[in-house]
Amino acid sequence: MDVSTWRPMTLGDLEGVLTLADVAFPDHFEEPARFEERLRLSSTTCFTLIAPHGDIEGYLIAYPWTYGSAPPLNGPIGAIPENADVLYIHDLALLPVARGKGYTRAILDHLVEAVPLAGWQAVALVAVNQSVPFWERNGFEVLAIPSMSTKLASYGDDARYMVRGLKR
Numbered sequence: 001m002d003v004s005t006w007r008p009m010t011l012g013d014l015e016g017v018l019t020l021a022d023v024a025f026p027d028h029f030e031e032p033a034r035f036e037e038r039l040r041l042s043s044t045t046c047f048t049l050i051a052p053h054g055d056i057e058g059y060l061i062a063y064p065w066t067y068g069s070a071p072p073l074n075g076p077i078g079a080i081p082e083n084a085d086v087l088y089i090h091d092l093a094l095l096p097v098a099r100g101k102g103y104t105r106a107i108l109d110h111l112v113e114a115v116p117l118a119g120w121q122a123v124a125l126v127a128v129n130q131s132v133p134f135w136e137r138n139g140f141e142v143l144a145i146p147s148m149s150t151k152l153a154s155y156g157d158d159a160r161y162m163v164r165g166l167k168r
């Protein structure tokens with residue numbers, strides 16, 4: 001069976017990543033500059049899923065952030081916060097052809113292993129697209145943090161802050 005593989009994302013991947021993002025996140029448009037900024041700030045925590053024929057089938061963008069907060073949707077972040085204590089998953093998306101094959105579990109396991117090594121406390125994200133059950137299957141839990149309600153609303157009605165590996 002032909003297997004696709006994750007590898008670190010490069011600037012050259014961005015065109016394909018943006019095409020995929022348009023399909024995967026139709027209600028959460030972000031400008032190309034947002035993707036490039038995140039990749040430049042944290043290239044070791046961004047990955048691309050490559051099919052055997054070379055096409056981009058998925059991507060994951062993550063970067064260090066602070067527990068209990070979310071970055072602006074389609075806004076610049078400027079820099080990684082000095083007090084970053086979680087690894088924040090900004091986007092995870094696969095083409096439909098690559099779904100249901102275990103590719104997300106592989107990259108999430110990889111990230112979770114990297115978190116304590118880097119000194120972070122947890123992996124965090126804002127779940128959109130009704131994806132809470134998917135994240136729960138992957139070990140994340142919803143946290144209700146009142147101070148985040150306005151920010152979460154800017155991501156959409158169904159947006160939920162989720163964490164795997166709670167801060168102690």
Ligand SMILES: CC(C)(COP(=O)(O)OP(=O)(O)OC[C@H]1O[C@@H](n2cnc3c(N)ncnc32)[C@H](O)[C@@H]1OP(=O)(O)O)[C@@H](O)C(=O)NCCC(=O)NCCS
Binds near residue numbers: 025092093
């Ligand atoms: C969210 C998204 C990335 C999930 O894709 P996915 O990983 O293929 O997730 P699925 O739940 O469809 O498939 C995983 C299932 O594949 C199955 N699977 C098939 N072959 C497998 C294998 N070899 N190894 C592991 N699992 C395998 C498992 O049953 C697994 O289910 P489980 O998680 O209960 O164990 C995808 O739906 C997507 O790109 N959506 C649009 C973007 C989006 O909404 N992203 C999240 C918003 S925050």
